Amino acid sequence: MEFRSSFGAQAQPLSLRLTKWSCQDECRYDCMWKTVEAFSNRKWDIPQFHGKWPFTRILGIQEPASVIFSILNFIAHYVMIKQFRREVRKNSPMFWLWHAYALVCLNCWFWSCVFHTRDTPFTEKMDYFSAFSAVLFSFYAMIIR
Numbered sequence: 001m002e003f004r005s006s007f008g009a010q011a012q013p014l015s016l017r018l019t020k021w022s023c024q025d026e027c028r029y030d031c032m033w034k035t036v037e038a039f040s041n042r043k044w045d046i047p048q049f050h051g052k053w054p055f056t057r058i059l060g061i062q063e064p065a066s067v068i069f070s071i072l073n074f075i076a077h078y079v080m081i082k083q084f085r086r087e088v089r090k091n092s093p094m095f096w097l098w099h100a101y102a103l104v105c106l107n108c109w110f111w112s113c114v115f116h117t118r119d120t121p122f123t124e125k126m127d128y129f130s131a132f133s134a135v136l137f138s139f140y141a142m143i144i145r
Contacts, residue, residue: 111129
């Protein structure tokens with residue numbers, strides 16, 4: 001597939017192919033930035049596009065800062081469940097509940113990272129459903145505790 005946006009008539013860069021940016025997606029992205037430039041030149045407020053503020057993509061990643069923070073949250077949950085396993089006896093009350101909670105949270109941060117890397121209807125649903133499951137599990141853990 002030829003890629004004819006700001007890259008001219010050359011093949012689409014690997015980072016955009018890996019993150020599944022189509023030529024139509026790239027066209028929308030370029031159009032968004034032309035609109036932002038036009039609004040800025042007129043000193044108008046920058047609008048949201050499809051409910052999102054414009055972010056500069058880096059290596060095909062739509063929201064790099066959000067991806068970094070999601071990765072850091074994932075790492076924090078992973079490190080803490082490893083520490084929990086080292087320091088808490090397996091026969092302790094609620095030992096397995098906190099393992100399940102950690103898995104729910106790890107899943108949540110994974111999908112948050114995927115969604116902020118590339119926003120599609122599927123990744124949006126997975127992000128929201130997994131975030132909701134983390135909230136529900138937190139409520140469940142609070143009641144059980």
